[in-house]
Amino acid sequence: MEIMMSIATGVLFMVGTYLILSRSLLRIILGTSLITHGVHLLLLTMSRLKTGAAPLLGQEAAAYTDPLPQALILTSIVINFGVTSFFFVLAYRAYQELGTDNMEELRGGDDE
Amino acid sequence: MSLLHAVILLPFAFAVIVPLLHKYINKLHTGWFVLPVPVLLLTYFLQRISQVQDGRVIEESIPWIPSLNIHFTAYLDGLSLLFSLLITGIGSLVVLYSIYYMSKDKEAIHRFYVYLLIFMGAMLGVVLSDNLIVLYGFWELTSLSSFLLIAFWYQRERSRYGALKSMLITVFGGFAMLAGFILLYIMSGSFSVREIIAELGTVTEHSLFIPAMLLVLLGAFTKSAQFPFHIWLPDAMEAPTPVSAYLHSATMVKAGIYLVARLSPIFAGDATWFWLVSGFGLVTLMWGSYSAVKQTDLKAILAFSTISQLGLIMSLLGLGSAAVYFGYGEQSAIYTGAITAAIFHLINHATFKGALFMVAGIVDHETGTRDIRKLGGLMSLMPITFTLALIGTFSMAGLPPFNGFLSKEMFFTAVLKASQLDIFNVQSVGVLIPVVAWLASILTFVYSMIIVFKTFTGKYQPEKLEKKPHEAPLGMLLPPAVLASLVIVFGLFPNLLAYSIIEPAMVSILPSLADEFIVKISFWHGWSTELFMTIGVVGIGVLLYLTLQRWQKVYNVLPGKLSFNRLYDRALSTLENSSLRMTNSYMTGSIRHYMIYIFAFFIAVLGYLLFKLDVFNWRNAELAELSIYEVVLTAVLVAATLAVPFAQKRLTAIILVGAVGYMIVLFFVILSAPDLALTQMIVETVSVTLFLLCFYHLPKLRKEITSIPFKLTNAIISVGVGVIVTAIALAVTNNRLFDSISKYYLEESYNSAGGNNVVNVILVDFRGFDTLLEIMVLGIASLGIYSMIKLRHTDEPLDKRHGRTKTDKGGKA
Numbered sequence: 001m002e003i004m005m006s007i008a009t010g011v012l013f014m015v016g017t018y019l020i021l022s023r024s025l026l027r028i029i030l031g032t033s034l035i036t037h038g039v040h041l042l043l044l045t046m047s048r049l050k051t052g053a054a055p056l057l058g059q060e061a062a063a064y065t066d067p068l069p070q071a072l073i074l075t076s077i078v079i080n081f082g083v084t085s086f087f088f089v090l091a092y093r094a095y096q097e098l099g100t101d102n103m104e105e106l107r108g109g110d111d112e
Numbered sequence: 113m114s115l116l117h118a119v120i121l122l123p124f125a126f127a128v129i130v131p132l133l134h135k136y137i138n139k140l141h142t143g144w145f146v147l148p149v150p151v152l153l154l155t156y157f158l159q160r161i162s163q164v165q166d167g168r169v170i171e172e173s174i175p176w177i178p179s180l181n182i183h184f185t186a187y188l189d190g191l192s193l194l195f196s197l198l199i200t201g202i203g204s205l206v207v208l209y210s211i212y213y214m215s216k217d218k219e220a221i222h223r224f225y226v227y228l229l230i231f232m233g234a235m236l237g238v239v240l241s242d243n244l245i246v247l248y249g250f251w252e253l254t255s256l257s258s259f260l261l262i263a264f265w266y267q268r269e270r271s272r273y274g275a276l277k278s279m280l281i282t283v284f285g286g287f288a289m290l291a292g293f294i295l296l297y298i299m300s301g302s303f304s305v306r307e308i309i310a311e312l313g314t315v316t317e318h319s320l321f322i323p324a325m326l327l328v329l330l331g332a333f334t335k336s337a338q339f340p341f342h343i344w345l346p347d348a349m350e351a352p353t354p355v356s357a358y359l360h361s362a363t364m365v366k367a368g369i370y371l372v373a374r375l376s377p378i379f380a381g382d383a384t385w386f387w388l389v390s391g392f393g394l395v396t397l398m399w400g401s402y403s404a405v406k407q408t409d410l411k412a413i414l415a416f417s418t419i420s421q422l423g424l425i426m427s428l429l430g431l432g433s434a435a436v437y438f439g440y441g442e443q444s445a446i447y448t449g450a451i452t453a454a455i456f457h458l459i460n461h462a463t464f465k466g467a468l469f470m471v472a473g474i475v476d477h478e479t480g481t482r483d484i485r486k487l488g489g490l491m492s493l494m495p496i497t498f499t500l501a502l503i504g505t506f507s508m509a510g511l512p513p514f515n516g517f518l519s520k521e522m523f524f525t526a527v528l529k530a531s532q533l534d535i536f537n538v539q540s541v542g543v544l545i546p547v548v549a550w551l552a553s554i555l556t557f558v559y560s561m562i563i564v565f566k567t568f569t570g571k572y573q574p575e576k577l578e579k580k581p582h583e584a585p586l587g588m589l590l591p592p593a594v595l596a597s598l599v600i601v602f603g604l605f606p607n608l609l610a611y612s613i614i615e616p617a618m619v620s621i622l623p624s625l626a627d628e629f630i631v632k633i634s635f636w637h638g639w640s641t642e643l644f645m646t647i648g649v650v651g652i653g654v655l656l657y658l659t660l661q662r663w664q665k666v667y668n669v670l671p672g673k674l675s676f677n678r679l680y681d682r683a684l685s686t687l688e689n690s691s692l693r694m695t696n697s698y699m700t701g702s703i704r705h706y707m708i709y710i711f712a713f714f715i716a717v718l719g720y721l722l723f724k725l726d727v728f729n730w731r732n733a734e735l736a737e738l739s740i741y742e743v744v745l746t747a748v749l750v751a752a753t754l755a756v757p758f759a760q761k762r763l764t765a766i767i768l769v770g771a772v773g774y775m776i777v778l779f780f781v782i783l784s785a786p787d788l789a790l791t792q793m794i795v796e797t798v799s800v801t802l803f804l805l806c807f808y809h810l811p812k813l814r815k816e817i818t819s820i821p822f823k824l825t826n827a828i829i830s831v832g833v834g835v836i837v838t839a840i841a842l843a844v845t846n847n848r849l850f851d852s853i854s855k856y857y858l859e860e861s862y863n864s865a866g867g868n869n870v871v872n873v874i875l876v877d878f879r880g881f882d883t884l885l886e887i888m889v890l891g892i893a894s895l896g897i898y899s900m901i902k903l904r905h906t907d908e909p910l911d912k913r914h915g916r917t918k919t920d921k922g923g924k925a
Contacts, residue, residue: 001737003735006842006845008750012749014830015757015834016830017833019757023704033773037772041776044779044780055784055869057870065785070787070788074788075882078791082890082892082894084799088803089901090900107700
């Protein structure tokens, strides 16, 4: 199970990286989303999969899964959502102002 | 705070009030207020002569940074006293001269005097500091004030060029010197010169001894304009003449000499030191005097002459260091004579060179040019100036009865003795030393004659001059007159100096031989080899001067291509261009390139580490068993992910990424993380909605028409990243080091916090701070989005945007 999850994570990272290296702004944003998913899977995988019930004490199970990584992932999901929305609106505004989403045409000015 | 510290800090304190004086008392030239400062200091140092002569040194210390062993220690012995007298004496004369030279209405003289006072204080600090770090601080302060003074007329491009050049070269040397000082500290455990000398045994045996020596010498050679670092000095002649007279003849360029003399007790007696100091000195002497003959500008001749005379002093210090090797006895007494000659010539050079610079300034001031091709026949118009020039140049050429003659004789004695040395492998090239010295002296004679006779005799050419020349005002003539009379006095009564100043200075340079020598400078040695050498110099010099026109063509051939200035300029432009090219080659401005660097670095470093650490020997890690659900989910996830790059339409790509997100939701469900599943589902839905909302406004996903290498690079990099991440995940799975701390949360969630949902309890009770800041992140993101959409910085003026009508014309509707 962990091996398969690691491979899935690797694939998410691979495709995410490929998209980030492309020229279109939209593809880059999609790439960051994929990498984020990869990170969340990785966090979950690292915390021993399937060791028990969900961490709800009312169930009175013999064992529970680890709640700490879940809390971390929850935080990460929310933060990532904020950042992605911001990026997205930024891309939208950049396209409105500059009329292109090609990164090669969006190279910095002379004031670097 | 002792008197000696007050002496060092007085010029700095006075520099602060100079601008105020200039502002509120503009009737009187500001220089008159500055003049008492060096005069006061000079009287103080003159009173100390008898004290130092008796061997009583003054030492005062203020702790500055005690934890780093840095104390502001002022130390006055023979060597410091000699330099302090030079600085304050010539400083007084230069200030007096500048009162008449600098016009108070046309020049920003308050700035001039502020810089000059800073320089004076810094120079006193250099020669009176015992602590090497404090010495270095003052040393850089002299570089800085020299930079400001050279570029005093900052509107001129040549001034700025010269200032920058001197700054770069001297600061380069200064840094090297600092490194040398730190090495000395490492060897001896102290920054104090005298404590290092006390630790001499450990220092000379240390492996860092030679590196420290080389670095310190680099500092001394750059400051004292030794070959090949001499190139800044001729360009520094763009400064006002008082500055050239003061900084570039008498004081700052002697700072390197001072350093060599001050550290002689540490390094002298070593073969490397002997060869470096005397070798560079002799080469500088030769090159400077050779280059001086071809100059046509009075100040340029004087600059190269300064370079060559500094080389002479430096070589004498080097030759004299042999004395330490011999220790007590007959042998060493011969070489201590070289040190005597060095100190004596240092004093002499300061006197006649200061006078000559002032004379050049007078000529410039009264005729409007310094070009010797335009000058001539000024003797009858400016008799006093001519007399002063004659005294100065004849002393420089080494003719009796002036003081230059005596030091030249002593110099010849020293080089003749050095050629008979039987240590340091001198025998092979020993005979070259006197030959080089003799040839350089001939050239010195020639340019000295050029200065005085091309300017003051020959044909008077009034049509080439801007002004009608006449004798300078008395105040301008007074300072060079004082110096010229000193030239004569030291020439006739050299022993005035011998016992009072030269001997204590010798004791400082050669402390190990302190009771060996009795300095006696006599005028007449009898018919010795040195005298015949001098007669030869005069004879051949006169001959060369008279045939100057015929052999000056040599100069068009020899130093033309081999100019160090060109080398410096080319090196500087090459440095700039190559760094620009380098930066442009990797800072392309393309995000993709930077991402490639980052990912490539990531792959390389982590790949190497994984390869080295051997993390894959499979221990029996407890793996969860696989079920059909997970296989199907993973298959769908991987398929959707892999399809994203191939999507032709925006919509497809967005839907595919959304699908991946929902697969993750299902994973959370299967792996018993209900809160995560809920959150992820909502977020994914909102994200996709947002994407689809904006999607109407976004451009169509063009099929990326790119070259195969472009795609190939991306593919290689991304496969690399994927493999590394997978490898890390597997490696971590294999190497679990200890159990999770979550047992505590599961036990205490209900007892301590009263909640059954452990994830939620962690989020708001155990680790509530994360949540607080995560809420802030969301808030900031939403505010950012709002302001991005709302705020439009267009060309419209503000009032129009707020719905007001514009009244002025020219605005766009």
